[in-house]
Amino acid sequence: MTQEYSAGRYYPGELLREDRMPHIWCPGCGMGSILHGFLNGLHQSGLPLDKVAIVSGIGCAGRVAGYVKLDSFHTTHGRAIPFATGLKLANPELKVIVFSGDGDLVSIGGNHFIHAARRNMDLTVILVNNFTYGMTGGQFGPTTPLDARTATSRYGSYEPTFNVPNLAEASGAVYIARWTALHLRQMEQSFTEALHKKGFSLVEVISPCPTLYGRMNRQPRGLDQMKYYQQNSIIQHGADTRTVGIELNGKITVGKFIDIERPAYTDIKTRVYEKAFAPKPAAPAKTTAEASSK
Amino acid sequence: MSSRKSLSGDFFITGDVACAEGAISAGCRFFAGYPITPATEIAERMSERQPEIGGTYIQMEDEIASMNAILGASWAGVKAMTATSGPGFSLMMENLGLGVMLETPCVLVNVQRAGPSTGLPTLAGQGDMMQARWGSHGHYSIIALCPDSPQEMYQLAIKAFDLSEKYRTPVLIMADEVVGHMSEKVTIPPPEEIKTLPRRKPAVPPEKYLPYVPDADLVPPMANAGEGYHFHVTGLTHDERGYPLMTAEAQDKLIRRLVNKIDKNQDDIIMLKEDWLDDAEVVVCSYGISARIGKFAVERARAEGIKAGMLRLITAWPFPENRIRQLSKKVKAFIVPEINCGQIALEVERCSSGRASTILVPHMGGGVHQPHTIIEAIRKALK
Numbered sequence: 001m002t003q004e005y006s007a008g009r010y011y012p013g014e015l016l017r018e019d020r021m022p023h024i025w026c027p028g029c030g031m032g033s034i035l036h037g038f039l040n041g042l043h044q045s046g047l048p049l050d051k052v053a054i055v056s057g058i059g060c061a062g063r064v065a066g067y068v069k070l071d072s073f074h075t076t077h078g079r080a081i082p083f084a085t086g087l088k089l090a091n092p093e094l095k096v097i098v099f100s101g102d103g104d105l106v107s108i109g110g111n112h113f114i115h116a117a118r119r120n121m122d123l124t125v126i127l128v129n130n131f132t133y134g135m136t137g138g139q140f141g142p143t144t145p146l147d148a149r150t151a152t153s154r155y156g157s158y159e160p161t162f163n164v165p166n167l168a169e170a171s172g173a174v175y176i177a178r179w180t181a182l183h184l185r186q187m188e189q190s191f192t193e194a195l196h197k198k199g200f201s202l203v204e205v206i207s208p209c210p211t212l213y214g215r216m217n218r219q220p221r222g223l224d225q226m227k228y229y230q231q232n233s234i235i236q237h238g239a240d241t242r243t244v245g246i247e248l249n250g251k252i253t254v255g256k257f258i259d260i261e262r263p264a265y266t267d268i269k270t271r272v273y274e275k276a277f278a279p280k281p282a283a284p285a286k287t288t289a290e291a292s293s294k
Numbered sequence: 295m296s297s298r299k300s301l302s303g304d305f306f307i308t309g310d311v312a313c314a315e316g317a318i319s320a321g322c323r324f325f326a327g328y329p330i331t332p333a334t335e336i337a338e339r340m341s342e343r344q345p346e347i348g349g350t351y352i353q354m355e356d357e358i359a360s361m362n363a364i365l366g367a368s369w370a371g372v373k374a375m376t377a378t379s380g381p382g383f384s385l386m387m388e389n390l391g392l393g394v395m396l397e398t399p400c401v402l403v404n405v406q407r408a409g410p411s412t413g414l415p416t417l418a419g420q421g422d423m424m425q426a427r428w429g430s431h432g433h434y435s436i437i438a439l440c441p442d443s444p445q446e447m448y449q450l451a452i453k454a455f456d457l458s459e460k461y462r463t464p465v466l467i468m469a470d471e472v473v474g475h476m477s478e479k480v481t482i483p484p485p486e487e488i489k490t491l492p493r494r495k496p497a498v499p500p501e502k503y504l505p506y507v508p509d510a511d512l513v514p515p516m517a518n519a520g521e522g523y524h525f526h527v528t529g530l531t532h533d534e535r536g537y538p539l540m541t542a543e544a545q546d547k548l549i550r551r552l553v554n555k556i557d558k559n560q561d562d563i564i565m566l567k568e569d570w571l572d573d574a575e576v577v578v579c580s581y582g583i584s585a586r587i588g589k590f591a592v593e594r595a596r597a598e599g600i601k602a603g604m605l606r607l608i609t610a611w612p613f614p615e616n617r618i619r620q621l622s623k624k625v626k627a628f629i630v631p632e633i634n635c636g637q638i639a640l641e642v643e644r645c646s647s648g649r650a651s652t653i654l655v656p657h658m659g660g661g662v663h664q665p666h667t668i669i670e671a672i673r674k675a676l677k
Contacts, residue, residue: 017526020537050522055366066526066538071519073369074528074538075362076392082359086366086374087519089350090324094370094520115355273345 010043017069024063028214028222030181030207034128035064037184037205038099041191047095054097055084057109059135061101061128061207078109081116084123092266095124095195102129102143106162110142117171119265120199126191127164127202130209131246138212145248149216163245165257168202175201176241176258180229181208183254190256199264206252217248299347302484309444309473310335310377312480313403314343316451317375319488322401323349324374326363328356328382331415332471333405336377357382361389364400369527371493371518373455377403379471380413383422383429390464391430394552395529397506397514399458399493401451403467405474406582408633408659418471419659420582420633424640426466427611433549435556437563438466438611440581444478450608456491457563461555462513468610470633472583472662493518500524505536506548512555556612565608566617570596574603576675577621578629579642581607583662588631591668602672613641622646627675631655631663651675 012018016039025031042052049070056065058077065072075083080098088096098105105113105127116123132150133139140150140157143164147156165176175197177190187205194201208214208225219225229252237255244253263271301315314336317325325340327333337353344351350367354360357378364374378386383404393400404426408419422429426438437457441447447469454465496503496515500523508514517523530538531545556563567585570592571577580588585606595602605621605628607614618641622628627650630639636654643652655671657663 049524051520053519066528069524071369071524072526073366073396073519074526074530075365076389076529079358079362079389079392082354082362083366085352085354085359086324086326086363086368087370088366089352089363090367090370090372090374091518091520111355112359115359277345 008040008044010039015039015042015069017067020067023067025060026211028208028210029060030130030205031060031064031128033181033184034187034205034207035067037187038126038191039068041188042195044188045192045195047195051093052095052097053087054099055080055087056098057100057104059101059104059133060130061099062104064099078104078107078112080104081109081112081123081125085116085121088122089266097195098123098125100127101134102127102131102164103133103141106164106167107142114167114171117168117173117200120172120174120262122198122200122264122266124194124197124201125203127204128207129164129204130207130213132209132213134209134212138209138216145246145250147248148213150213161245163241164204165202165244166241169241169258172200172262173202173258174199174260174262177202177256178204178206178244178254180206180233180252180254182226182229182233186254193256193259197259199262206246300485302482305480305482306477307444307480308335308475308477309441309447309469310405310475311339312444312448313377313451313467313469313474314339315480315482316448317401317455318343318347319448319482319485320373320452320455320490322373322375322455323347324364324367324372325350325376326352326354326360326367326374327376327378328354328360330357330379330382332407332474333377333379333403335474336403336405357385358388361386361393361402365389365393365396365398368398368400369519373399375401375403377405379405379407379415380409380419380422381411383425387425387429391432391434392529393464394430394434394436396527397462397516397552398464399462400464401454401458401467402464403469406468406470414660416471417660418583418633418662420470420584421637421659423468423610423632423634423637426468433553435553436466436611437461437463437556437609438468440468440607440610441473442582442586442606443473444476444480447473448480448482452488452490459491459493460513461559461563462494462516463556466611468582470582496523504534506532506534508551508555511559512551560612560616563609563612564614566614567606567608569604571603571605571621573601574625575601576627576629576672577603577605577625578631578668578672579605579607579618579638580631581610581638584631584633587663587665588668591665591672594665594669595672600672600676607638610638613645615645618642618645622649625650627651627653629653629655629668629671629675631657631668633657633659633662
């Protein structure tokens with residue numbers, strides 16, 4: 001029996017490994033919505049699926065690679081970006097997507113993140129930020145807001161926080177958007193745009209973790225965190241990324257912050273090589289006077 | 295420059311350069327690396343040569359990234375290599391394990407210097423031999439080759455790629471600073487004379503392909519990204535579909551196969567160079583630059599009338615257990631010169647099981663053995 005799906009929507013059998021369901025994510029987690037949004041965004045992008053590969057690191061968001069019916073790589077903690085870099089450069093026909101979490105991408109993988117952005121490597125990075133290390137039981141990380149309680153910051157976190165869009169912009173990303181797990185339609189559109197952007201594109205999605213982060217910070221149900229997003233998100237396209245840091249229970253600036261043009265890594269490399277390997281013009285014949293003067 | 299697509303003829307080049315040329319002859323078209331003495335010249339050569347032959351050179355932000363980049367490139371279907379030395383080798387250990395677990399063909403060169411830590415960056419060591427065997431966490435088997443000359447740097451680079459494709463595993467070239475930096479004549483054959491092994495491709499259509507169903511030799515065929523297979527692979531313990539499976543049974547099945555595909559094919563993998571072993575009473579067993587000096591010592595001992603023989607380990611891992619066991623039944627002693635405090639000597643001792651004595655001739659690094667230290671050990675062994 002054929003099923004009909006509304007225009008622009010993916011159907012699960014096309015993109016999800018249904019034989020891997022149920023997934024491992026907790027009730028109330030944002031990953032289900034975000035994956036759904038991503039698959040719709042991918043579907044709408046019109047990219048040929050045989051030429052799309054997805055690479056994840058380790059963590060809750062890192063499990064995405066295992067659920068998506070694409071050439072999919074579940075690598076080591078923090079290393080999705082350099083793995084994806086090799087994949088992309090060795091086969092430039094591929095669209096390579098990195099899907100992972102905040103701890104994976106900007107803590108243990110932080111160096112790879114900034115260097116891939118600096119190179120303007122042609123990758124689309126989807127960073128799910130739940131402010132915590134979920135898979136290991138909810139410890140603080142570089143995105144945990146000051147004062148937030150976690151399994152390793154029982155008295156409140158005292159470490160200053162990375163502002164991910166600002167980090168990405170400073171490093172050289174050409175496309176940066178941020179949404180929360182509540183902003184399904186906007187998220188989908190950003191995914192599609194990011195997939196079509198040449199160079200290093202980043203979509204950060206703020207995601208609820210009621211089981212760990214929420215429970216320790218007075219938002220114990222998924223719905224609590226979604227309500228918090230609903231009441232505190234401010235859509236501000238083109239916002240100065242210096243102003244979009246997130247404080248504990250503070251406002252969350254969302255939108256498309258950066259969409260600029262800058263030559264991608266391979267474009268610059270090709271230009272340099274073309275110049276170096278261009279046929280040299282034949283040297284002008286020496287005049288008799290020059291020849292005899294030697 | 296385009297005329298240099300393939301080199302052939304006789305060259306006077308360093309081991310590092312020869313290694314890069316061997317990789318290119320093998321079809322390596324992706325190199326990711328990070329500068330580190332004494333392996334830098336491999337990266338330099340690759341940065342110049344890969345653009346000439348339509349390949350990729352990328353200088354990554356560190357050795358962790360370099361190792362990952364070659365894994366990614368290999369999964370895109372391109373033969374890939376990185377080269378490093380001690381500190382970088384340590385950083386590569388994490389994702390060497392990923393390469394083993396995903397069964398990713400690739401080649402990792404370690405031009406060994408003396409450690410630990412920063413140690414003697416410009417001077418020889420052989421202290422990473424056990425790290426090569428056990429450096430990534432968990433239990434696995436690995437292939438490691440030990441060239442003793444620039445010519446062998448060239449040849450073993452080709453061999454390393456062949457083994458990596460045949461057994462779907464990272465292969466290590468465990469060179470040392472002396473072999474990497476010395477210049478000697480290297481003969482590069484014409485391209486048509488160089489035979490290399492292609493990747494073992496799936497014989498089934500994508501809808502029937504399971505990434506980890508092995509052939510009879512325990513090695514599974516490999517689909518590349520972008521070919522329509524839509525496969526999944528993970529560093530987690532997994533089943534034949536490549537799906538994670540968190541059970542002791544899945545672990546047992548997977549790890550036994552990963553270990554056995556190398557250990558049970560030892561006879562095909564192991565390469566040894568044997569001299570004067572027929573009547574030998576004492577055998578110098580060594581590898582890399584130490585084996586060259588060892589062979590010189592054996593020649594001197596023979597001149598003195600001592601029945602000495604030479605066993606050079608071209609393959610260090612898997613360790614040639616059977617050959618050492620056989621020899622231990624008929625010789626009095628093994629002399630093991632190496633530039634460390636005894637690593638391969640431990641293996642020789644294990645395999646000879648007290649049937650023959652094992653005499654380590656250690657060198658702490660920063661240089662090579664004086665031949666007389668080995669000759670004296672040979673004489674002493676027969677007293």
